[in-house]
Amino acid sequence: MTPSARLSAAIDLLAAMEATPQRPADALANAFFRERRYIGGGDRRAISARVWRILRHWRRLEWWIGRAGVAFTPRMLVLAMMALEPDGKENPQTLFTGERYAPLSLTGPEQALYNQLRGQSITHADMPRAVRLEVPDWLLPRLERTFGDALEAELAAMEGEATLDLRVNLLKGDRGRARAALEAEGIHATDTTLSPWGLRVAGRQPITSSTAFREGLVEIQDEGSQLVVAAVGARPGMRVLDYCAGAAGKTLGMAMTMENRGHIVACDVSEPRLEGAVRRLRRAGVHNAERHLLVTGDRWARRRAGSFDRVLVDAPCTGTGTWRRNPDARLRLREQDLLELTAKQADIMDRAATLVRPGGRMVYATCSVLREENSDQIAAFLARNPDFSLVAPDSVHDDLPPGLSTDGQVSLTPRQHHTDGFFAAIMQRKS
Numbered sequence: 001m002t003p004s005a006r007l008s009a010a011i012d013l014l015a016a017m018e019a020t021p022q023r024p025a026d027a028l029a030n031a032f033f034r035e036r037r038y039i040g041g042g043d044r045r046a047i048s049a050r051v052w053r054i055l056r057h058w059r060r061l062e063w064w065i066g067r068a069g070v071a072f073t074p075r076m077l078v079l080a081m082m083a084l085e086p087d088g089k090e091n092p093q094t095l096f097t098g099e100r101y102a103p104l105s106l107t108g109p110e111q112a113l114y115n116q117l118r119g120q121s122i123t124h125a126d127m128p129r130a131v132r133l134e135v136p137d138w139l140l141p142r143l144e145r146t147f148g149d150a151l152e153a154e155l156a157a158m159e160g161e162a163t164l165d166l167r168v169n170l171l172k173g174d175r176g177r178a179r180a181a182l183e184a185e186g187i188h189a190t191d192t193t194l195s196p197w198g199l200r201v202a203g204r205q206p207i208t209s210s211t212a213f214r215e216g217l218v219e220i221q222d223e224g225s226q227l228v229v230a231a232v233g234a235r236p237g238m239r240v241l242d243y244c245a246g247a248a249g250k251t252l253g254m255a256m257t258m259e260n261r262g263h264i265v266a267c268d269v270s271e272p273r274l275e276g277a278v279r280r281l282r283r284a285g286v287h288n289a290e291r292h293l294l295v296t297g298d299r300w301a302r303r304r305a306g307s308f309d310r311v312l313v314d315a316p317c318t319g320t321g322t323w324r325r326n327p328d329a330r331l332r333l334r335e336q337d338l339l340e341l342t343a344k345q346a347d348i349m350d351r352a353a354t355l356v357r358p359g360g361r362m363v364y365a366t367c368s369v370l371r372e373e374n375s376d377q378i379a380a381f382l383a384r385n386p387d388f389s390l391v392a393p394d395s396v397h398d399d400l401p402p403g404l405s406t407d408g409q410v411s412l413t414p415r416q417h418h419t420d421g422f423f424a425a426i427m428q429r430k431s
């Protein structure tokens with residue numbers, strides 16, 4: 001594709017996002033490219049890179065467009081980003097040509113916007129703090145409560161691009177073997193510093209078509225997510241429950257630390273998500289897992305009360321820890337969502353707790369950085385359930401690196417740990 005045609009496709013993708021603002025950008029982009037199979041891998045990456053860069057700067061671009069008093073359109077967004085790029089080398093005149101596959105020529109107001117913004121810095125002193133930090137107004141006080149003086153630095157790190165991490169599946173081989181297998185296919189990876197099973201891949205690489213991935217030797221999983229698996233400490237012979245298993249991302253990790261021995265149940269209320277687990281479990285060579293769809297008034301849970309050594313609650317959450325991957329999620333998040341999610345998290349935790357055996361452990365985790373979903377939830381749960389208490393990671397079976405948690409709670413952030421934002425709390429039921 002020519003640079004103009006790529007630009008045109010980026011404008012079309014932004015228009016699709018504007019038309020359905022409640023749909024996640026990555027799902028929209030997947031559908032967009034599926035309908036345009038003629039767009040090759042390199043073009044797709046270039047188009048997505050432009051769109052994701054705009055998503056990361058959305059509130060500031062919106063502010064500049066509003067200040068200029070022009071209509072807020074995908075073309076204006078693209079132009080504003082071009083004008084405000086610190087080392088912007090693109091010339092809109094040569095891209096908006098109106099020729100075949102290129103965007104139409106610039107209108108007067110579009111050219112005026114570009115001229116007005118060119119050479120300015122994207123962040124302006126008059127911007128409200130929430131605009132400058134690219135967060136919804138209602139969320140700013142909550143983020144201030146979480147991060148205090150470190151807020152700006154933490155949010156700056158959350159604006160960066162996420163790393164591409166893999167978990168080596170010890171059921172199939174070790175880190176050295178996985179590194180070598182990937183290297184043989186031109187994929188350079190280095191050991192992660194916190195997860196004992198992680199590899200970090202340099203740049204964007206087509207992992208899913210590699211032999212190591214197809215044979216189940218590696219799985220794509222953020223290092224933070226791997227550390228949640230480590231916090232559970234699932235061991236061979238245990239009975240383990242992954243209560244919000246989704247497509248089994250963490251079930252796979254726990255089956256690995258259980259060395260395929262004992263029994264693990266992956267539960268969820270979503271049938272399609274659990275369905276997604278089947279292929280992954282098979283590829284990873286997991287033999288000790290069962291799936292169970294949770295339904296209202298489930299007798300399955302009642303019959304298994306107090307029977308699991310480990311229960312993981314990987315709760316549905318705002319996903320504020322994954323903004324590096326999904327910058328559009330910031331724009332979609334509403335206060336009502338947070339209120340509904342915190343009520344749901346408390347309910348799920350109470351239900352899951354009934355399944356823990358005396359002396360067993362429940363690990364509550366989210367990929368959120370908000371206290372409301374993390375330490376506040378734990379404090380409220382412990383007040384409601386006095387037979388549970390926080391415990392430090394197991395010193396005998398410890399996959400968590402030292403120093404990450406002393407009180408049984410782990411808070412990871414992109415700035416401090418170079419992972420997604422994750423929270424995990426380890427709680428033990430009285431014997």
Ligand SMILES: C[S@@+](CC[C@H](N)C(=O)[O-])C[C@H]1O[C@@H](n2cnc3c(N)ncnc32)[C@H](O)[C@@H]1O
Pocket residue numbers: 243244245246247248249250251267268269270273294314315316317348
């Ligand atoms: C954060 S996701 C889980 C991700 C998954 N553990 C992984 O590692 O890939 C949260 C999951 O909770 C599920 N969920 C929502 N409400 C639930 C409920 N009441 N009980 C159990 N699971 C629930 C959702 O369907 C979703 O799959």
